[in-house]
Amino acid sequence: MPRSKAFNPEVDRLLGTMPDSELAKRLGCSRQLVTLRRHQLGIRSFYPHRRPWTRAEEELLGTMPDRRLARKINRSVESVAARRAAKGIPIFDPKKHHWTPEDDKLLGQRPDEQVAMLLGVSKYAVIHRRCRLGIRAFGGRTYERQRPWTPQEEALLGTATDVELAVRLGRTVANVRHRRQRLGIPAYGHHWTPKEDALLGKMPDAKVARRLGCTVKAVARRRERLGIPAFRPAEGKSPGSPP
Structure with a gap:
């Protein structure tokens, strides 16, 4: 198997642990060369957050x-x-x-x-x-371009990709994205860390949202999904007062 001088057993162990372009920069070679070597060894490409296709x-x-x-x-x-x-x-x-x-x-x-x-x-x-164009499928439902948003629909924003919700709700992708951005809801894909999860329920959702730079709705959805009850201040203390 042909091998470039840039590769050795130690470097080969890095294949697939990061994007080919990043490894190429570290080695000072082309991305194509890294990709070729990875394919030769039968190593899958790097995907930090694999998720099923919808x-x-x-x-x-x-x-x-x-x-x-x-x-x-x-x-x-x-x-x-x-x-x-x-x-x-x-x-x-x-x-x-x-x-x-x-x-x-x-x-x-x-x-x-x-x-x-x-x-x-x-x-x-x-x-x-x-x-x-907002045209319904043959024998299917209509994909309306403009219609009032319901609270139930808005509650779904940010819980899946804009593309997936557009199909589910019968709206255009642009319509879903515009509404989500207007309400200040971050796009689907935020990966919560254990440190962030530890804040849930320990303080008001609004305060957690300010700390993390996301919306109150996003915090509430995450907390409810993990089964964490909402923060309740001790009697005689206001929500923002120190312990």
Whole structure:
């Protein structure tokens, strides 16, 4: 097996423990060389926070450049490209098809698979276009572009990716993201540490939120998920008074 002078048993043990680009910087070589060596040894790439792919995320594969989608759903470009290839979805090509008013009239009038065959595009591109225009699926529910938000819907913001909630609630991704940001709710994906969890229930949720730089709703959701009761000050003391 060919091996670069940059690699030795000690360096090989670092493969897969950090992004290839970071290890390449440490070794002073190219990322491609690190990736090649990792593949030669059969070592999986580094993913600090693996999470299952949702159906909503998979429906977006191939509907935009991998790099753009990676930013949208908070995944690595490598992860997006690998998932797209595994599903047999061709890489996005903006020059391949330009949507016309006549094309848009087909959306929702027949199954997405049939529209895709008629237009020569992927089913995922059809789904993305239809949802973006707020057109209901053939025999399905309507993806409304504008309608009042309910307290129940707002309670879900930040509990899953914007893409997943958009599909679940029948809204556009932009509509979900705008509402979440307007309410000051952080995007899904914050990883709570044991030190942060230790603060829950020890002081008012509002105070914890200020310390961690997140919303009160995010703190309350985390506390309730862990089964920690809300903070209750001792009798005769105000919530903000020292012990």
